[in-house]
């Protein structure tokens with residue numbers, strides 16, 4: 451895109467990149483600036499401060515990076531002019547097209563980018579058919595480019611399923627795994643922000659430098675958690691799916707799915723935080739009795755990317771398209787009396 455834009459120009463907003471989370475938008479801005487080093491391209495992140503301090507109706511830059519809601523509000527309230535946008539990029543497109551969530555913010559942005567010769571691009575490691583159908587409704591002469599295989603994890607990741615019996619067993623399994631070998635940086639995914647807080651509280655008693663990131667933290671706290679993990683100040687980052695997509699932490703050695711992922715796509719994105727840029731990586735998925743009906747889907751993904759899986763899992767009954775978000779007991783080793 452930078453090559454196509456050729457050189458900096460003050461001719462309106464020339465390209466827009468939409469990302470589903472602020473963390474990813476920040477990372478994309480930083481990477482774009484690195485790629486554009488030595489040129490005078492104006493690359494801007496749509497932050498609150500920019501919205502407050504700038505007359506957006508006259509605003510111009512070469513590339514504008516934003517989350518959907520922020521850009522939608524800027525269109526509605528600040529009359530930002532997107533009519534000259536030549537390139538519109540929707541990163542993690544299937545997330546952006548998730549019905550009822552971000553989708554309602556995408557439509558006004560697509561409409562506001564009214565340049566008839568605009569090039570629209572969608573990126574994701576997973577693209578379900580319904581998203582492709584929706585996407586095709588806004589594409590002209592669409593071309594699909596697949597790197598590797600569609601909807602599959604990278605072959606550079608050694609994937610393992612570990613039976614932990616019960617919720618209690620998971621904490622034991624995690625502690626045992628860390629006691630045997632802790633090879634940071636390690637990312638741990640859990641199902642909800644409450645569970646992220648609970649697991650963080652538990653690991654605080656251990657001699658492990660852990661951080662945590664979830665949507666209840668302020669933006670500064672979220673940025674600090676990411677920065678500390680990037681800088682090696684924390685060895686283990688406990689996270690919800692808020693950072694499962696697109697985030698590029700250099701050299702993550704291991705991803706632990708403490709809580710079983712709620713879909714095949716979530717699994718692919720989570721474990722894709724390791725084994726990047728030609729490196730190898732490990733992904734460990736803990737499961738309990740409750741998760742067994744959902745094992746087959748994940749085992750098939752593992753098999754498709756060259757990992758061995760026990761044959762009994764592949765013979766489990768099929769469960770199609772169902773999300774797996776069970777109610778889980780809280781993560782705690784405190785005696786029950788203490789909690790009251």
Ligand SMILES: Nc1ncnc2c1ncn2[C@@H]1O[C@H](COP(=O)(O)OP(=O)(O)OP(=O)(O)O)[C@@H](O)[C@H]1O
Pocket residue numbers: 574575695696697698722726727
């Ligand atoms: N051609 C390349 N040569 C060397 N390293 C590369 C190359 N392309 C990308 N990388 C590195 O690989 C890593 C992953 O790249 P990138 O974030 O673009 O992947 P992605 O496919 O968008 O991942 P995700 O599915 O998580 O969004 C980054 O660290 C990036 O710097």
